[in-house]
Amino acid sequence: MNISLIGSGNVATHISLALKSAGHEILSVYSRNLENAKELAVKVGATPTNRLGEIANKSEILIISIKDDAIENLVLELELENILVAHTAGSVPMNVLGRFQNHGVFYPLQTFTKDKNTDFNEVPMLLEANNEPNLSILKKLAESISRKVEQVDSVQRKKVHVAAVFASNFVNYMFSISNAILSKESLSFELFEPLLKETLNKAFQLGPEKAQTGPALRNDTEVIKSHLDLLADDPNKQNLYSLLSSSIFEYYKKK
């Protein structure tokens, strides 16, 4: 298919590279900043532009991959007909694209980093479209780059996004705290790699509810108290430890 992109960040880059290697044609890449547009365009053989009016009108699909809260305003400036317009944002409802006759959502559920390859084949693509024919088109496109394609409506997608904040952003924050504690003891976070891989494996093999262990679950007040004492020099960590421990205990008591 002939595709154009709005955006040149992490998601835009990884998606367009994946589409390109799946044999699609990337016609144009738009960014407000022409240098950024050029940087991505050269990687995927597209024409860079910083004018919305110059987006190739031969494109069959236009993918908008910019910051979530910038989509609504950009869309107001966009004059297009017939092209299927899809955004890639987890937290933005499909209907911000309502002024286009053909629209949908093309959301890759993954955390992307610049200069780090992503196996798109394993990235769940969560799709939505304003009608069946458009859904089919997005499905075909998604299936050309990923084995995991699902239809998810705007409300579900928003819930997925919240759930991902807990399971990825908050989890990474726990890693940061852990790393800070280890660093102070001149111990490397890499020491935790087998433990954390196993934690992940167990969560998927047993389900996270059955996989829960630790002093909070057992309400092992002596260990908890001694941990809180150890964290006395850092009220933020101490406070989080205390709240999470009592939250875990309450959560599992009800089960």
Next chain:
Amino acid sequence: MNISLIGSGNVATHISLALKSAGHEILSVYSRNLENAKELAVKVGATPTNRLGEIANKSEILIISIKDDAIENLVLELELENILVAHTAGSVPMNVLGRFQNHGVFYPLQTFTKDKNTDFNEVPMLLEANNEPNLSILKKLAESISRKVEQVDSVQRKKVHVAAVFASNFVNYMFSISNAILSKESLSFELFEPLLKETLNKAFQLGPEKAQTGPALRNDTEVIKSHLDLLADDPNKQNLYSLLSSSIFEYYKKK
């Protein structure tokens, strides 16, 4: 080496199986409950007992692998000479074994589950001993089952244990919350497997501080507010989301 074990739970089981396959002799397995002792003893070719006095006195090393807070009392009943006595507990200082001339700690940094195999080769063994010769013995023993052997004193080990609570127990709790949100939408937690694997990879490749992303880090108040609205039916989740988000923002603002 000739080894005896006190304990028959997850850690005792996985350690004795690993030692056995490394060619060591497990002479006796003690448990207060004889049936439990038998269950493990039969797996490792040892003699089961529920009397502390019957622990084989030919043993060179006695490994105590029972609940952290039960070690101190058990030790008071233990009459042994010469044998090197080591416990496997993360949060218990070495000096609870101070009445034995030869003592130390043999702590495997991993989360163990019954009926799930563990590749001990990858389990960091954190060691401590009351003198150099005993440390050498524990080192030799640890190196026979694992590639990752480190010397860590009681204070460091306790910090490691707190750090592990954040990176494993609290992380799993985040997974539980995430899973609960997805379940309500009839979506499977498996959808998150690629995201969570990548979250882990990034934390180790970039370090967790550089790997942090998400609305809290960007202080994206609109997305945060909409997420809090979505969680309105569950004050516990809402409260955690709010606290963790502001904690992330404050934490990274200082960097």
